[in-house]
Amino acid sequence: MVTPGPEEAAAAAAEVLARAAKAGGTIALAGGSTPRRAYELTARAAPDWSGVDVWLSDERCVPPGDPRSNMRLVREALLDRLLAPPRSVHPVRTELPPADAADAYDAELRGAELDLVLLGLGADGHTASLFPDTPSLREQSRRAVLAEPGLEPRVPRVTLTLPALAAASHIVFLAVGADKAAAARRAFVERASEQTPASLVRSAAGPTTAILDEAAASLLG
Ligand code: 6PG
Numbered sequence: 001m002v003t004p005g006p007e008e009a010a011a012a013a014a015e016v017l018a019r020a021a022k023a024g025g026t027i028a029l030a031g032g033s034t035p036r037r038a039y040e041l042t043a044r045a046a047p048d049w050s051g052v053d054v055w056l057s058d059e060r061c062v063p064p065g066d067p068r069s070n071m072r073l074v075r076e077a078l079l080d081r082l083l084a085p086p087r088s089v090h091p092v093r094t095e096l097p098p099a100d101a102a103d104a105y106d107a108e109l110r111g112a113e114l115d116l117v118l119l120g121l122g123a124d125g126h127t128a129s130l131f132p133d134t135p136s137l138r139e140q141s142r143r144a145v146l147a148e149p150g151l152e153p154r155v156p157r158v159t160l161t162l163p164a165l166a167a168a169s170h171i172v173f174l175a176v177g178a179d180k181a182a183a184a185r186r187a188f189v190e191r192a193s194e195q196t197p198a199s200l201v202r203s204a205a206g207p208t209t210a211i212l213d214e215a216a217a218s219l220l221g
Helices: 006-023 035-045 070-077 098-109 162-166 178-188
Strands: 025-029 052-056 058-060 116-119 144-147 157-160 171-175 208-213
Touching: 006 025, 006 035, 006 116, 006 171, 006 208, 035 070, 052 070, 058 070, 098 144, 098 157, 171 178, 178 208
Parallel strands: 025 052, 025 116, 116 171, 171 208
Antiparallel strands: 058 157, 144 157
């Protein structure tokens, strides 16, 4: 769906998240900066997450209080504002060496069935921490892997893999702004390619939705 601006895009994403939270289930949340407003609106619309298990679609390997931490974003914008906390929260164990943190997240994810995954989109076409033309895109069996940073912040990342994402019942991309327009075209209109990892991310079990503002959607045609 295309919204007039970023605020309406955040509201649309918040509506999806709030509905999922009220229904209860397993939700993987995105990092980056775009979802912050959506998380704030979600906390207001659905302050009871007691039926929800929270995961991250990716994490930067930095301490939990670091401003670059995706879990910190999720806590500040969403979890800390809830009246009833989630049933469980699954941070990436960034206190471990990055490869061990990826192994631990992979093991923890076995048996988890994701009902909803929220993802962002990078101007280079990456999503989660699946970067263009990297070996992580070929991973077939693991649910989480260590990814080398393709962009700032250049710290090791732990990311869900393409098969883990494809198994989710519903995938929602949220992207706003003109700097995402070319990537959105490559991700949602053009032929799927490893040059644009977001183009490879589609739910095999249900819908894949993109929430874009007019600027991000301006090259969709
Ligand atoms: C991360 C991400 C990443 C993000 C995009 C968009 O940890 O960096 O989860 O995939 O969603 O880079 O980031 P912005 O929302 O900051 O543009």
